Amino acid sequence: MSAEWSIGLDELADHLSTTDRGLTSTEAAARVDASRSVRRIRRNTMFDLLVRQFRNPTILIMVAVAIVAAALGEVTESMIVIAIVAASGILGFIQETGAVRAVDALLSSVEVHSDVLRDGMETEVLVDDVVPGDVVVLRAGDVIPGDGRVVESNLLHVDESALTGESAPRHKEPGVAAVDRSLAERSNFLHFGTYVASGQGRMMVTRIGLDTEFGRLARHVVETHVPTAFERGVASFGRMLVRAMAILVIAIFALNIFLDRPVIESVLYSLALAIGLTPQMLPAIVTFSLARGATVLARRRVIVKRLDAIEDIGGLDILCVDKTGTLTEGGLRFDRAVDWSGRPSPSVLALARTNAQLQRGFDNPLDRALEAAPGDDPPRRVDEIPFDFARKRLSVVVEDDSQHLLICKGAVESVLSACGRSGGETEPTHELMRSTYTSLTDAGLRVLGVATKRINAVGRPSADDEHDLVFQGFVTFIDPVKAGVIDSVRRLDALGVRTKIITGDNLGSAIHTARAIGLDGSKNLEGPRIANLSDRELADLVDEVEVFAETDPIQKERIVRALSTAGHSVGFLGDGINDSPALHAADVGISVDSAVDIAKQAADLVLLTKDLSVVANGIEEGRRIFVNTMKYVHVTTSANFGNMLSLAAATAFLPFLPLLPLQVLLLNFLSDVPGMSIATDTVDAEQMARPVRWNIEHIRRFMIVFGLMSTVFDLVTFMVLRIVFSANEVDLRSGWFVESMLNEIAVLLMLRTSRRFWRSRPSPALLGSSIAVALVTIVIPYAPFAERLGFRGPSPIVLSALLLITLVSIAVTENLKKHWPSLVGSDH
Structure with missing residues (x-):
C-alpha cells in the first residue's frame, strides 16, 4: 500500500491486520521473521571484505606485474608476485574481519528500544523487533521506529530535521492528509529515524527498515560515503604519493629506454618501483589499529x-x-521549597511534587528527586500539557472541587513570563521574585518555578491556558560536582x-x-x-x-x-x-x-x-593509534622514496638494473612486516601531549630529508660493492638488498621516537618482528631458492662491510633526528 497518510485509520488497520490495541505476541513474532529482508541495510559479507582487500590500487598494479611476467614466460616471478599479493590481501582480510566482529559485539551492548502494545499491554522491545501493524507508545526522547500513522496525540511534536532539514519540531495529530502532500506536510504521519521532541502519542507502524523514507535515503548514504577527517588526510597523502610516483616512474622508464634496455623489462621495473614507493599495507595497519583500539576502549568502558x-x-x-x-x-537531590521571598513553603513543595508525580511525558532527574521528597498522595489527575523546549515548562491538571487546578512547573523565566501575580499576602514585582531567584542560583542551586491557575472543567487544556498564572514559589535542587x-x-x-x-x-x-x-x-x-x-x-x-x-x-x-x-x-x-x-x-x-x-x-x-576521565582515556587511545599510524607513514614513505631515488640513480650509471622487479617487490613486502606490528608500539608521553592531525607538508619534508639520507647510504653501498669488491650484477643486487633492508629496519627503530632510541623502548611485537625480518633478509641470499630470486650469498667480509655501513647510518640518523626541529619544523 502507498500513500498510507491519505486513507482512514480503520481501513489502514484492516490492511495491516491490526487494531488500536496492537498485535498479539504470536502475530508479532511471525511478522518479525517475515520482515528480516527489509529490516537492515545489507552488511558487508565475509566475501565482500575479502574482495575489498584486492581493490587497493597498489594491489592491482602488482597483479598487472604478475600478468605481464607470466605472459613473458617468467612463471616463477609471476607466482612469487601473486604470493605477495595473496599474503597482503589475506592479512588485511583477517584483521578487518576481526575488527568487524569486535565492533559488532561491542555495539550489541548499546541497543535502542521502543514501547509497543502487545496483547493489549505496553511492552518494551528492541527497535529491530518492531513490525508493521505494531501500535507504538511515544514519549519525549523516543526514536520513531518505523514509518506510520498518528493514532493519538497530546501536543506531540516530532523533530524531522534528519529528513526535511527543518530545525523546528513539527506538530503531529491524527487525521487524513491529501495523497499529494509532501513529506514535510504530512501532519498525520511519522517517519523512521526522526524523534519525539515533546509531548506524547501513539502511532501505527506501516513500514520498517529499508521500506521507509529513511531507509531509501540510507541506501544512498551507503553508496555516497562522506569521508571523515582522517580519511581526507589519507586521500591527500595518496594524491601526494601518486604525483611523486608518476614523476619518478616516468623518468626511470624514459631513462631505461634511452639506455636502450628492453622495453618489457623496463615496464616491469617501472611498475615495481611504483609499488615500492607505495605503503600498500597502510589500509591493513589502519584497520588493525582501529580494531585493537576499539577493544582497548571497550575495556576502558567506551x-x-x-x-x-x-x-x-x-x-x-x-x-x-x-x-x-x-x-x-547528576543524582539531583531536592533541597528546599520557598515562596517568592525565599521563606520555606510546604505548599509549594506539595504543588511541585504533584506535578512531578502526575506528568507522564518527560522522565527527568528533577521530577524523580521531587517524587522522593516526603508528602501526601496527589489528587486525581485529569490531563497534562507536556513539556517542550520552546515553552520550557510542563503543566498538569488535577481535580479541585468543582473546578480544575492547573499546576505549572519549569524554567523560572518561562514560568514568570506566564504569571500575572504572586500567591502571597503581598504583591511583589517580578523584579523582587527574580532577585530571590538570583540569590538561589548564585548559591549553586538548580531552581524551578511553580505557578497555578484555576480553569474550567470543560474541554481539554492546552498551552493557551498557560497565561495569567499565579506564581507560588521556587523549588531548588543540589547537584554537587x-x-x-x-x-x-x-x-x-x-x-x-x-x-x-x-x-x-x-x-x-x-x-x-x-x-x-x-x-x-x-x-x-x-x-x-x-x-x-x-x-x-x-x-x-x-x-x-x-x-x-x-x-x-x-x-x-x-x-x-x-x-x-x-x-x-x-x-x-x-x-x-x-x-x-x-x-x-x-x-x-x-x-x-x-x-x-x-x-x-x-x-x-x-x-x-x-565520567570525563573515560573521555580522556579515549583521547589518549586515539592519539596513540594516530601517532603509530604516522610512524609507519613517515618511515615507510621516506625509506621507499630513498630506495627509489637510489635505484633511479644507479640505473643511470650501471650497465644493468640494480634490482630485478621481483626483488623490489620482495624488499617492499619484507619491510612492511615490522610495519604491521607498529600498531602495538609504545608511544612517548610528549607525542601524546597535543592534538594530532594529518600534516601533508610535514610528511613531504620528512620524506625528502630522510629519503635523501637513505639514498646517500645506498649509493655508498653501490660504490663499496662495485669499486671495492668488484661485485657483478648478482652480487651487487644481493648486497644492496641486504643493506637496504637492514638500514630500513634500523631507521624504523630510530625514527619511531623523537628521543634517543635507547630511551624509548619499542613494543615486543615491533622489536621481535624487526629482528626476525633482519635475520630472514640475511638468510635469503644463502637459501637454496636464492638463485631463483637472483641472489647469491655475500662473503663474510662483504657482509661485515654492509653491517658497518648500517651502523654508520644509525649514527647519522640519530644525529639528524636530534636537529629535526631546525630542519623541518614541528610534526603537527
Whole structure:
C-alpha cells in the first residue's frame, strides 16, 4: 500500500491486520521473521571484505606485474608476485574481519528500544523487533521506529530535521492528509529515524527498515560515503604519493629506454618501483589499529560506534560538555521549597511534587528527586500539557472541587513570563521574585518555578491556558560536582583539550559549577544573547567563552558549528534529547549508555561510565593509534622514496638494473612486516601531549630529508660493492638488498621516537618482528631458492662491510633526528 497518510485509520488497520490495541505476541513474532529482508541495510559479507582487500590500487598494479611476467614466460616471478599479493590481501582480510566482529559485539551492548502494545499491554522491545501493524507508545526522547500513522496525540511534536532539514519540531495529530502532500506536510504521519521532541502519542507502524523514507535515503548514504577527517588526510597523502610516483616512474622508464634496455623489462621495473614507493599495507595497519583500539576502549568502558572516530577523537582540541550528570553527580537531590521571598513553603513543595508525580511525558532527574521528597498522595489527575523546549515548562491538571487546578512547573523565566501575580499576602514585582531567584542560583542551586491557575472543567487544556498564572514559589535542587572531575579537567587541559560548558541551566548555576571545576566562568554567553547573534558573530565570540547557559537544542548545535568554523576539532558530550543536534554536528559525538535513545543514536562513542576521565582515556587511545599510524607513514614513505631515488640513480650509471622487479617487490613486502606490528608500539608521553592531525607538508619534508639520507647510504653501498669488491650484477643486487633492508629496519627503530632510541623502548611485537625480518633478509641470499630470486650469498667480509655501513647510518640518523626541529619544523 502507498500513500498510507491519505486513507482512514480503520481501513489502514484492516490492511495491516491490526487494531488500536496492537498485535498479539504470536502475530508479532511471525511478522518479525517475515520482515528480516527489509529490516537492515545489507552488511558487508565475509566475501565482500575479502574482495575489498584486492581493490587497493597498489594491489592491482602488482597483479598487472604478475600478468605481464607470466605472459613473458617468467612463471616463477609471476607466482612469487601473486604470493605477495595473496599474503597482503589475506592479512588485511583477517584483521578487518576481526575488527568487524569486535565492533559488532561491542555495539550489541548499546541497543535502542521502543514501547509497543502487545496483547493489549505496553511492552518494551528492541527497535529491530518492531513490525508493521505494531501500535507504538511515544514519549519525549523516543526514536520513531518505523514509518506510520498518528493514532493519538497530546501536543506531540516530532523533530524531522534528519529528513526535511527543518530545525523546528513539527506538530503531529491524527487525521487524513491529501495523497499529494509532501513529506514535510504530512501532519498525520511519522517517519523512521526522526524523534519525539515533546509531548506524547501513539502511532501505527506501516513500514520498517529499508521500506521507509529513511531507509531509501540510507541506501544512498551507503553508496555516497562522506569521508571523515582522517580519511581526507589519507586521500591527500595518496594524491601526494601518486604525483611523486608518476614523476619518478616516468623518468626511470624514459631513462631505461634511452639506455636502450628492453622495453618489457623496463615496464616491469617501472611498475615495481611504483609499488615500492607505495605503503600498500597502510589500509591493513589502519584497520588493525582501529580494531585493537576499539577493544582497548571497550575495556576502558567506551563503546565505539563509528570505528574511525577513534582517530578523530585524537585530534580534538575542544570538548563541550553538559553540566548535569557530567560535571556534577547528576543524582539531583531536592533541597528546599520557598515562596517568592525565599521563606520555606510546604505548599509549594506539595504543588511541585504533584506535578512531578502526575506528568507522564518527560522522565527527568528533577521530577524523580521531587517524587522522593516526603508528602501526601496527589489528587486525581485529569490531563497534562507536556513539556517542550520552546515553552520550557510542563503543566498538569488535577481535580479541585468543582473546578480544575492547573499546576505549572519549569524554567523560572518561562514560568514568570506566564504569571500575572504572586500567591502571597503581598504583591511583589517580578523584579523582587527574580532577585530571590538570583540569590538561589548564585548559591549553586538548580531552581524551578511553580505557578497555578484555576480553569474550567470543560474541554481539554492546552498551552493557551498557560497565561495569567499565579506564581507560588521556587523549588531548588543540589547537584554537587563529581569527585575526580577537577582532576579530569586538568588532565584534558594537559592533553591540549579545553573544556567548555554548554547547558540549558541558568547562568548562575553554570558559573558556580565552572568555578568549582577550575574554569574561570567570567566569559559566558546566555541563550537569549546567542539568539540575537549571526553565525559569523557567534564564531567570532565562541573561542574565548567557557560557559554557555540557558541554551536550547538549536543553540547548542550552533555553538558546536561555530567552534568548528573557528578552526577547532570539537567533541560534544551529552545524553539528553536537547543534546542530539549538537552530538550530530560535532566532529566526535559522545553519549552514555543511560542516555535517551536519540542521543545514543546520534553519538559516535557511547560511554558505559559518565565520567570525563573515560573521555580522556579515549583521547589518549586515539592519539596513540594516530601517532603509530604516522610512524609507519613517515618511515615507510621516506625509506621507499630513498630506495627509489637510489635505484633511479644507479640505473643511470650501471650497465644493468640494480634490482630485478621481483626483488623490489620482495624488499617492499619484507619491510612492511615490522610495519604491521607498529600498531602495538609504545608511544612517548610528549607525542601524546597535543592534538594530532594529518600534516601533508610535514610528511613531504620528512620524506625528502630522510629519503635523501637513505639514498646517500645506498649509493655508498653501490660504490663499496662495485669499486671495492668488484661485485657483478648478482652480487651487487644481493648486497644492496641486504643493506637496504637492514638500514630500513634500523631507521624504523630510530625514527619511531623523537628521543634517543635507547630511551624509548619499542613494543615486543615491533622489536621481535624487526629482528626476525633482519635475520630472514640475511638468510635469503644463502637459501637454496636464492638463485631463483637472483641472489647469491655475500662473503663474510662483504657482509661485515654492509653491517658497518648500517651502523654508520644509525649514527647519522640519530644525529639528524636530534636537529629535526631546525630542519623541518614541528610534526603537527
